[in-house]
Amino acid sequence: MSIWFETLVQGRCFEWYLPERWATLNSEQIETVRTRAQKAICPLKPADFSTRAPKGFLFNAKRTDAGRTLPPYYLVYFLLVDLLGFTNLGQFEKVAWSVPVEYDGRPFLVEHRKFGLGVFAANVPEDEEAAAEIVRLIHKATKAAQPYFDWRAEQAAKASQLNVVNRSPDLFERLNFYLDLYDDRQQEAEGRKDERIVNHLSDMSYTVAFPVSIGVQTGPPIGAQKGPPLKDGATVEERSLRCARRREGGARPETRAAQSILIPACGGISCGS
Incomplete structure (x- = not known):
């Protein structure tokens, strides 16, 4: 049966959709999926010490419009951090996780902030075109990594990192609304x-x-x-x-x-x- 579930990774809670048929991957197959995702996301790469960024970039980067069309935040996290090994700067005020990336020699941030996931740049709107290309590459890599996501869900279901999401309160509130209307x-x-x-x-x-x-x-x-x-x-x-x-x-x-x-x-x- 198809269900929604939550899994904890590095202390963060992510809600996933668990398909009826889970994929079972061995280490060799995982490496194959990783290689395909890496090719799909290229030339986007993790930012490193050679990446030149303006002073205060981590705190002053602005949200781009293109970044509002990224895949769901949990897929982006497991793609970049879990599968491809991009650096996660961790949590700080109003930020759940932050991944610095480099594209065309310019720094960007893929962050899950208070108002949702996005691509953040130093110069907006000048960097909008590059941000749109980053979003396209992440979508492409997400499709390539789908077998890994299914395998990751299977591992979470077998371990103690699985919680069934109870959605009955919403239905119960709706029932009470109609009962009150009837009364x-x-x-x-x-x-x-x-x-x-x-x-x-x-x-x-x-x-x-x-x-x-x-x-x-x-x-x-x-x-x-x-x-x-x-x-x-x-x-x-x-x-x-x-x-x-x-x-x-x-x-x-x-x-x-x-x-x-x-x-x-x-x-x-x-x-x-």
């Missing part, structure tokens, strides 16, 4: 069960309507009936509630609640001929 409609129906809307058309005829649904009714009154009592034995209230059910949707609980309250409480009404 509100039911209380309104109870409070308005004796309400009638009578519209005199002439001295000999009139219409009667029963506001059973929440909100202000637009258009003609629902369930309005002219003339003598209905010959099929149904009262005006029952016919109006049928109309309300068609308009509101027969499966809606608030409509059924209004019907169960109004029909027992109302008797037949004879109208003038």
